Amino acid sequence: MKTDTPRPIRLKDYQPPAYLIDKVDLDIALDPSRTRVKARLRVKPNPAFAGSGSAPEPLRLDGEHMELASVTLDKAALAAGQDYKLTDTALVIPLPPQKAFTLTLVTIVDPDANKALQGIYRSRGVYCSQCEAQGFRRITYFLDRPDVLSRYTVRLEADREQVPVLLSNGNPTERGTLAGGKRHYAVWSDPHPKPCYLFALVGGDLSSIASTFRTASGREVDLRIYIEHGKEARAAWAMDALKRSMAWDERRFGREYDLDVFNIVAVSDFNMGAMENKGLNIFNDRLILASPDTATDAIFEAIESVVAHEYFHNWTGNRITCRDWFQLCLKEGLTVFRDQEFSADERDPIVQRITDVRQLRATQFAEDAGPLAHPVRPESYIEINNFYTATVYEKGAELVRMLATILGEAQFRAGMDLYFERHDGDAATVEDFLTCFADASGRDLSQFKLWYRQAGTPSLVCTLSHDKATRTAELTIEQILPATPGQPGKKPMLIPIRLGLVGGNGQDIPLILEKSGPVADGVLQLTKRAETFRFVEVPSRPVPSLLRGFSAPVNLTVDLTDRDLEFLMAGDADLFNRWQASNAFATRMLCQIARGLAEGKRPVRGLAYAKALGASIADPALSPAYKAELLRLPTQADIARELARDVDPGHIHRAHRQLLKLVGTTLGAELEALYAEMAPRGAFSPDARSAGKRALRNAALTLLTARGEPRDMTRLARHFHDAGNMTDEAHALFLLAHEAGPDSTKALARFHDKWKGDHLVIDTWFAAQAVSSLPSALDTVVALTTHPLFSLATPNKVRALIGNFALQNPAQFNRPDGAGYQFLADQVLALNAFNPQIASRMLSAFRSWRALESGRRKLAKKALTRIAKAPDLSRDVYEIVSKMLDQPG
Numbered sequence: 001m002k003t004d005t006p007r008p009i010r011l012k013d014y015q016p017p018a019y020l021i022d023k024v025d026l027d028i029a030l031d032p033s034r035t036r037v038k039a040r041l042r043v044k045p046n047p048a049f050a051g052s053g054s055a056p057e058p059l060r061l062d063g064e065h066m067e068l069a070s071v072t073l074d075k076a077a078l079a080a081g082q083d084y085k086l087t088d089t090a091l092v093i094p095l096p097p098q099k100a101f102t103l104t105l106v107t108i109v110d111p112d113a114n115k116a117l118q119g120i121y122r123s124r125g126v127y128c129s130q131c132e133a134q135g136f137r138r139i140t141y142f143l144d145r146p147d148v149l150s151r152y153t154v155r156l157e158a159d160r161e162q163v164p165v166l167l168s169n170g171n172p173t174e175r176g177t178l179a180g181g182k183r184h185y186a187v188w189s190d191p192h193p194k195p196c197y198l199f200a201l202v203g204g205d206l207s208s209i210a211s212t213f214r215t216a217s218g219r220e221v222d223l224r225i226y227i228e229h230g231k232e233a234r235a236a237w238a239m240d241a242l243k244r245s246m247a248w249d250e251r252r253f254g255r256e257y258d259l260d261v262f263n264i265v266a267v268s269d270f271n272m273g274a275m276e277n278k279g280l281n282i283f284n285d286r287l288i289l290a291s292p293d294t295a296t297d298a299i300f301e302a303i304e305s306v307v308a309h310e311y312f313h314n315w316t317g318n319r320i321t322c323r324d325w326f327q328l329c330l331k332e333g334l335t336v337f338r339d340q341e342f343s344a345d346e347r348d349p350i351v352q353r354i355t356d357v358r359q360l361r362a363t364q365f366a367e368d369a370g371p372l373a374h375p376v377r378p379e380s381y382i383e384i385n386n387f388y389t390a391t392v393y394e395k396g397a398e399l400v401r402m403l404a405t406i407l408g409e410a411q412f413r414a415g416m417d418l419y420f421e422r423h424d425g426d427a428a429t430v431e432d433f434l435t436c437f438a439d440a441s442g443r444d445l446s447q448f449k450l451w452y453r454q455a456g457t458p459s460l461v462c463t464l465s466h467d468k469a470t471r472t473a474e475l476t477i478e479q480i481l482p483a484t485p486g487q488p489g490k491k492p493m494l495i496p497i498r499l500g501l502v503g504g505n506g507q508d509i510p511l512i513l514e515k516s517g518p519v520a521d522g523v524l525q526l527t528k529r530a531e532t533f534r535f536v537e538v539p540s541r542p543v544p545s546l547l548r549g550f551s552a553p554v555n556l557t558v559d560l561t562d563r564d565l566e567f568l569m570a571g572d573a574d575l576f577n578r579w580q581a582s583n584a585f586a587t588r589m590l591c592q593i594a595r596g597l598a599e600g601k602r603p604v605r606g607l608a609y610a611k612a613l614g615a616s617i618a619d620p621a622l623s624p625a626y627k628a629e630l631l632r633l634p635t636q637a638d639i640a641r642e643l644a645r646d647v648d649p650g651h652i653h654r655a656h657r658q659l660l661k662l663v664g665t666t667l668g669a670e671l672e673a674l675y676a677e678m679a680p681r682g683a684f685s686p687d688a689r690s691a692g693k694r695a696l697r698n699a700a701l702t703l704l705t706a707r708g709e710p711r712d713m714t715r716l717a718r719h720f721h722d723a724g725n726m727t728d729e730a731h732a733l734f735l736l737a738h739e740a741g742p743d744s745t746k747a748l749a750r751f752h753d754k755w756k757g758d759h760l761v762i763d764t765w766f767a768a769q770a771v772s773s774l775p776s777a778l779d780t781v782v783a784l785t786t787h788p789l790f791s792l793a794t795p796n797k798v799r800a801l802i803g804n805f806a807l808q809n810p811a812q813f814n815r816p817d818g819a820g821y822q823f824l825a826d827q828v829l830a831l832n833a834f835n836p837q838i839a840s841r842m843l844s845a846f847r848s849w850r851a852l853e854s855g856r857r858k859l860a861k862k863a864l865t866r867i868a869k870a871p872d873l874s875r876d877v878y879e880i881v882s883k884m885l886d887q888p889g
């Protein structure tokens with residue numbers, strides 16, 4: 001068992017730093033195993049720090065995993081043990097001068113040995129860095145916290161031939177060759193003060209594509225994307241997305257770019273998606289590189305959205321940063337909201353909203369319902385890397401969206417403008433952010449603030465009654481706030497509910513409240529635990545269309561009959577809710593079928609749902625992309641969450657297959673017609689309309705394949721064989737991987753041979769086998785861990801094979817014999833030794849284990865307990881596994 005339990009860090013213990021570092025000069029000589037970092041830090045006591053007494057506060061600099069060569073204070077060399085103390089995690093100067101001084105540190109780091117991918121490391125021969133959240137302390141000793149802002153000048157030096165490209169933050173100021181001509185250097189200077197987590201460097205033999213952007217005030221910015229040689233054409237889409245993002249942020253939020261250059265570098269080994277380092281974004285290459293034959297539409301869309309996200313951080317994150325890591329949602333939730341709005345404007349706003357809501361429910365709602373539930377602003381952590389979660393990001397974005405819904409567009413924009421004006425250059429808090437909206441609108445937002453403090457997904461229970469005699473309708477809404485770890489009781493929240501009351505003719509009835517008259521913007525604001533809203537001039541019983549546009553991140557229970565759902569599916573004026581009605585109907589059917597299987601009863605069929613779906617997709621007014629969303633069933637994870645307890649993923653999987661087959665059979669003719677109608681014509685284009693057609697055709701293919709007739713299998717094999725782009729090729733491959741037989745074997749072999757030389761595309765081959773519903777899936781996955789193209793040290797490979805198996809293949813991961821759990825435990829423990837961040841990510845696949853039926857629950861607990869008892873657990877894994885096992889269950 002563990003003896004030294006890691007201690008949590010708490011928000012309530014926040015104190016300003018005792019010292020500030022206003023200037024940083026770095027001189028870095030790159031070398032594969034001995035990179036030498038000379039850091040000159042201009043340190044001064046912080047006037048805002050209230051010390052405990054008259055004695056000077058020691059200067060405690062964070063640092064780990066490096067060698068310290070020398071320490072100089074002004075011009076005097078300091079002696080270890082006497083003038084400073086060195087521990088595994090810090091350098092402490094007990095009696096620093098109480099005036100400004102210069103501290104010069106020389107450290108040695110080993111990029112090649114760095115498999116944690118934090119600090120400086122090498123990826124396929126390219127030096128790069130990752131400092132968020134706490135990687136800078138692996139480069140030099142520093143006040144590694146976001147409220148210490150410094151101006152950086154960086155000199156990089158390396159072998160001229162092997163490392164021709166040298167990049168850092170800010171603007172390039174100087175470059176040259178050293179005597180002898182073998183080595184060269186480049187100097188970069190960033191005029192904007194920044195926290196050290198935004199520091200970055202890149203050195204390597206890279207190719208690039210270039211473009212320019214003229215800002216609204218007429219400044220010319222040089223844009224460049226660095227990639228591996230030969231991949232130039234694959235970076236064009238990312239460049240296009242970058243320019244559209246820059247124009248959009250000016251148009252929508254009045255935000256201009258603020259340096260002479262903007263660089264993006266794609267690297268292959270990366271723990272996250274991408275990183276917004278000032279002026280030098282570093283990306284996982286799967287989120288930069290795309291061409292029609294190598295990337296699916298989903299990847300094109302993800303590239304557009306992530307390029308925008310990282311760019312938007314320049315204002316929400318970099319110009320205004322976070323005071324401490326508890327405020328992570330301040331930059332992430334807000335920036336996700338901004339990238340979602342960008343995608344909505346660039347694409348179809350309804351389809352975008354559906355995509356975002358699907359994602360929120362699948363990941364964040366699941367997180368919120370289990371042992372890892374935490375507030376959007378957590379109050380304590382052991383390892384901050386564990387808080388880059390769906391709750392902080394996606395729910396954080398929903399909170400900003402609710403704020404916009406509550407205040408209305410004009411007041412929301414006024415609040416944003418005030419935030420940019422008031423806090424530019426600050427390390428801010430959630431309170432600072434909310435105060436701007438309160439000041440700009442005159443509204444009291446204190447109840448809204450609970451959304452940042454209270455974890456868990458609220459449930460709304462709604463009932464509608466109608467009185468014909470008085471022509472009134474009463475809508476009663478109760479909010480139920482579930483207990484979550486550490487938060488047994490909760491206060492009622494402010495919940496905006498956008499709604500319509502749909503009359504018999506399919507038209508919305510004007511919303512007039514008896515007490516206060518017309519409902520502004522169609523949004524009710526629930527503030528009490530339960531409230532009844534009485535509407536007047538309602539001639540007949542309407543059907544309530546609630547939570548339009550998903551106006552709040554809540555679960556909704558409303559007493560609608562199958563006929564009501566059919567009615568909303570056929571003609572709700574709000575297109576989001578038309579989809580929502582369809583999704584609710586499908587969910588209802590899937591739950592009934594799964595429950596029927598559990599109870600050994602003859603299962604329900606769901607014919608009414610299939611027919612209503614058929615009527616919806618026949619509507620010529622709906623776009624192909626939207627119809628594709630209608631045809632996509634709720635995921636198995638959605639159904640598991642809906643069932644909430646005694647979940648049998650095997651039954652859910654069977655229910656899913658049954659309903660797919662029923663829809664495929666019932667709507668066979670219509671789907672075949674769509675499949676033919678949506679066939680590709682002309683050259684490939686990644687735009688949203690063309691992607692929508694491909695999505696609809698592939699959705700039809702999925703349902704037709706589910707019928708399982710010989711001609712359906714022939715169609716599928718042909719679809720794979722004739723595919724003219726990766727969207728179609730990959731879609732068919734995933735469907736084929738669910739089938740046992742020669743077609744499947746041939747397709748997988750062909751895909752492997754075609755793409756084995758491409759380290760990105762081959763991940764699709766790993767993924768397709770990882771999510772296969774065949775009973776042999778686990779054996780295949782185990783075998784693939786020894787495939788020559790697989791490596792546990794490359795996060796993309798781990799995510800493609802192990803992550804997809806554990807998170808996207810519920811039936812096989814949750815095998816009744818527990819072998820899936822034991823496999824994941826083995827992988828988590830192996831990763832724990834060198835990349836704790838990825839280990840802990842994989843471990844989160846157990847987040848819903850308490851909801852499983854008792855047999856699987858016992859086996860999952862056994863696997864978790866084995867992890868918990870293992871020696872040398874990282875802080876990352878220790879924190880997650882303790883939370884998983886912490887509660888009774």
Ligand SMILES: [Zn+2]
Nearest residue numbers: 309313332335
């Ligand atoms: Zn971000």
